[in-house]
Amino acid sequence: MAEIIRVENVKKIYRMGDNEVRALDGVSLVVEEGEFLIVMGPSGSGKTTLLHLMGCLDKPTEGEIYIASTPVSKLNDPQLAKIRNKMVGFVFQQFNLLPRLTALENVELPMIYAGVPKAARRRKAKELLELVGLGDRLHHRPTQLSGGQMQRVAIARALANDPVVLLADEPTGNLDSKSGEEILKIFSGLNKRGQTIVIVTHDPEVARHGDRIVRMRDGKILSEEVNVHA
Amino acid sequence: MLDMLKEAFRSIAHNKLRTALSMIGIIIGVAAVIGVVSVAEGTSRSIRQSLTSIGSNLILVSPGFTRGGGGRTATALTEVLEKEDADRIAQLCPSVRYVTPIQQGNFIVQHERQNSMATVMAARPVLFDMINVKLFQGEFFNESDERAKRRVAVIGKEVADELFPNGDALGQTIRITSGSIRQTYMVIGVLEKSGNLLFLNPDRSIVVPFASAENRLFRRKNVSMIVAQAISENMANQAVSEIDSVLFDKFQNEEKYRIVSQDALLETVNQTMAVLSFMLGSIAGISLLVGGIGIMNIMLVTVTERTREIGVRKAIGASRRHILLQFLLESIVLTFVAGLLGIAAGFGLSKLIAKIGSVQTAVTPTVVLVAVSVSIMVGLFFGVWPAMRASKLDPVEALRYE
Numbered sequence: 168m169a170e171i172i173r174v175e176n177v178k179k180i181y182r183m184g185d186n187e188v189r190a191l192d193g194v195s196l197v198v199e200e201g202e203f204l205i206v207m208g209p210s211g212s213g214k215t216t217l218l219h220l221m222g223c224l225d226k227p228t229e230g231e232i233y234i235a236s237t238p239v240s241k242l243n244d245p246q247l248a249k250i251r252n253k254m255v256g257f258v259f260q261q262f263n264l265l266p267r268l269t270a271l272e273n274v275e276l277p278m279i280y281a282g283v284p285k286a287a288r289r290r291k292a293k294e295l296l297e298l299v300g301l302g303d304r305l306h307h308r309p310t311q312l313s314g315g316q317m318q319r320v321a322i323a324r325a326l327a328n329d330p331v332v333l334l335a336d337e338p339t340g341n342l343d344s345k346s347g348e349e350i351l352k353i354f355s356g357l358n359k360r361g362q363t364i365v366i367v368t369h370d371p372e373v374a375r376h377g378d379r380i381v382r383m384r385d386g387k388i389l390s391e392e393v394n395v396h397a
Numbered sequence: 398m399l400d401m402l403k404e405a406f407r408s409i410a411h412n413k414l415r416t417a418l419s420m421i422g423i424i425i426g427v428a429a430v431i432g433v434v435s436v437a438e439g440t441s442r443s444i445r446q447s448l449t450s451i452g453s454n455l456i457l458v459s460p461g462f463t464r465g466g467g468g469r470t471a472t473a474l475t476e477v478l479e480k481e482d483a484d485r486i487a488q489l490c491p492s493v494r495y496v497t498p499i500q501q502g503n504f505i506v507q508h509e510r511q512n513s514m515a516t517v518m519a520a521r522p523v524l525f526d527m528i529n530v531k532l533f534q535g536e537f538f539n540e541s542d543e544r545a546k547r548r549v550a551v552i553g554k555e556v557a558d559e560l561f562p563n564g565d566a567l568g569q570t571i572r573i574t575s576g577s578i579r580q581t582y583m584v585i586g587v588l589e590k591s592g593n594l595l596f597l598n599p600d601r602s603i604v605v606p607f608a609s610a611e612n613r614l615f616r617r618k619n620v621s622m623i624v625a626q627a628i629s630e631n632m633a634n635q636a637v638s639e640i641d642s643v644l645f646d647k648f649q650n651e652e653k654y655r656i657v658s659q660d661a662l663l664e665t666v667n668q669t670m671a672v673l674s675f676m677l678g679s680i681a682g683i684s685l686l687v688g689g690i691g692i693m694n695i696m697l698v699t700v701t702e703r704t705r706e707i708g709v710r711k712a713i714g715a716s717r718r719h720i721l722l723q724f725l726l727e728s729i730v731l732t733f734v735a736g737l738l739g740i741a742a743g744f745g746l747s748k749l750i751a752k753i754g755s756v757q758t759a760v761t762p763t764v765v766l767v768a769v770s771v772s773i774m775v776g777l778f779f780g781v782w783p784a785m786r787a788s789k790l791d792p793v794e795a796l797r798y799e
């Protein structure tokens with residue numbers, strides 16, 4: 168099985184005056200192709216920080232991260248932007264759709280940065296919105312959509328450039344349990360079709376959907392287990 | 398790129414009131430530049446018009462002023478320019494087509510009980526070939542009138558209206574007097590109304606044959622001026638230097654005469670007005686700078702407000718360059734649109750000034766082009782700093798920003 172992301176002895180330390188916060192304190196982790204990985208831990212354990220590092224939004228204080236065998240510390244801004252654009256797809260707790268754009272335009276945005284021509288962009292964005300069950304909401308703006316629908320648009324957006332891995336940060340955190348369950352079903356469906364997925368969460372309900380669970384606390388990995396149901 | 402442009406327009410259209418307020422500075426600046434320069438340009442045009450409508454390639458020779466003792470400027474004319482000088486110019490200057498001496502003076506003119514003041518101008522008949530004056534009625538005097546020293550006159554429309562309030566002036570006699578001088582002339586032509594021309598106001602003039610007035614109306618040897626016309630525009634400078642050499646031969650002192658060509662006058666006017674336009678335009682342009690600061694302010698606010706959006710864009714693949722371009726484009730579009738509105742306002746302003754100030758104004762393509770490109774540059778210049786700030790935002794912090 169191919170290795171998609173390798174996190175090697177990574178530390179992330181925030182200095183605030185005399186205090187230092189060790190958000191990550193020596194984390195090592197490998198994400199394998201095709202797996203559905205859950206990173207679970209209480210609030211403040213460093214999950215979001217880890218996800219941001221894996222998605223090249225941030226750089227570690229120490230250690231190294233490899234994406235498809237490329238060490239991230241060697242990359243400059245345009246190269247990092249390219250990785251965020253093409254290799255990873257982010258899904259956030261707060262959805263983070265651009266409010267002035269329609270669902271379709273939000274999904275098109277990563278393809279604009281990738282330089283995909285307009286017609287191809289449109290077609291792909293439509294396909295993806297249909298895939299997440301929003302074929303009838305193409306021209307709605309985020310404010311005209313429910314939370315569950317917004318998160319589906321966000322998933323479609325994350326899939327726009329066929330990323331090698333989907334990184335989701337508490338994707339059901341702002342949803343009621345029913346729409347949360349629907350979102351998790353979409354993730355499971357995508358994973359069955361071969362999509363590599365990493366979800367970070369504090370919620371054991373969410374964790375049930377993964378096939379490997381990594382537990383964190385205080386910036387360290389405590390344990391790792393394979394989910395039996397899967 | 399096109400997508401980004403569309404985006405920029407959209408985000409500007411989003412907050413209309415704020416956009417309008419931030420554009421006002423640029424609109425006023427562009428309008429002020431266009432308005433002010435249009436006045437300068439209009440004035441320059443009307444001066445050029447009055448310079449050129451009298452005729453073309455004219456050269457005026459007048460007696461020089463000499464300096465008095467003790468550094469005071471003496472007003473004494475050196476009375477030396479005479480009609481023989483005009484004859485010599487006619488003979489010796491191949492680049493000169495026509496030349497005539499001119500005597501000028503103010504006289505009282507009368508017809509029966511009507512009287513009026515007029516400038517009597519004694520000139521040879523070629524004058525009518527040199528300058529653009531048209532007849533309202535009758536005819537010009539000719540060479541035979543000149544040779545025979547006939548006392549015939551072509552009079553201006555205003556003078557004619559005053560002397561002959563209810564009738565035909567042609568064939569009537571007028572009396573021209575000044576002190577002990579008193580002569581009668583017969584009206585053979587009336588000039589069309591024309592307004593002030595370079596060196597004469599035809600409407601208030603009476604033109605008579607030079608020979609007929611010599612020793613009668615003007616009992617002196619010196620002439621008021623000599624007017625010559627070069628064969629063509631290309632020969633104008635040549636003509637001036639030929640005339641100069643003829644006159645210098647005689648006077649041996651270049652202070653004693655002055656030669657002014659129409660071209661030189663035009664050149665001076667053009668240069669002066671160009672400098673004036675530039676200066677006035679630049680002063681008005683300062684308001685563009687102030688407008689630019691307004692744009693910068695609004696863009697800084699926009700960047701702060703949209704911190705989260707910037708974070709999201711970076712998370713889905715925007716590089717620093719993308720973000721920089723996005724915000725730069727926004728401020729350029731903002732100032733460009735403001736520039737266009739400013740042009741419209743500038744046109745309005747120029748029309749308004751023309752109406753209430755009763756001056757001629759003219760909006761040239763150059764000033765429009767300059768004003769718009771300057772406003773785009775202002776957008777670029779004042780947009781760079783906010784756009785740089787946006788592009789340098791740390792995506793993680795931008796995403797946490799509420």
Ligand SMILES: Nc1ncnc2c1ncn2[C@@H]1O[C@H](COP(=O)(O)OP(=O)(O)O)[C@@H](O)[C@H]1O
Pocket residue numbers: 181183188189190208209210211212213214215216217
């Ligand atoms: N920019 C920052 N400056 C200082 N401390 C931070 C910053 N970002 C995160 N932290 C700290 O790092 C720790 C881990 O945060 P985070 O990764 O958000 O945890 P989680 O997502 O598991 O709740 C927390 O204690 C948080 O306060």
Ligand SMILES: [Mg+2]
Pocket residue numbers: 214215216336
């Ligand atoms: Mg978190």
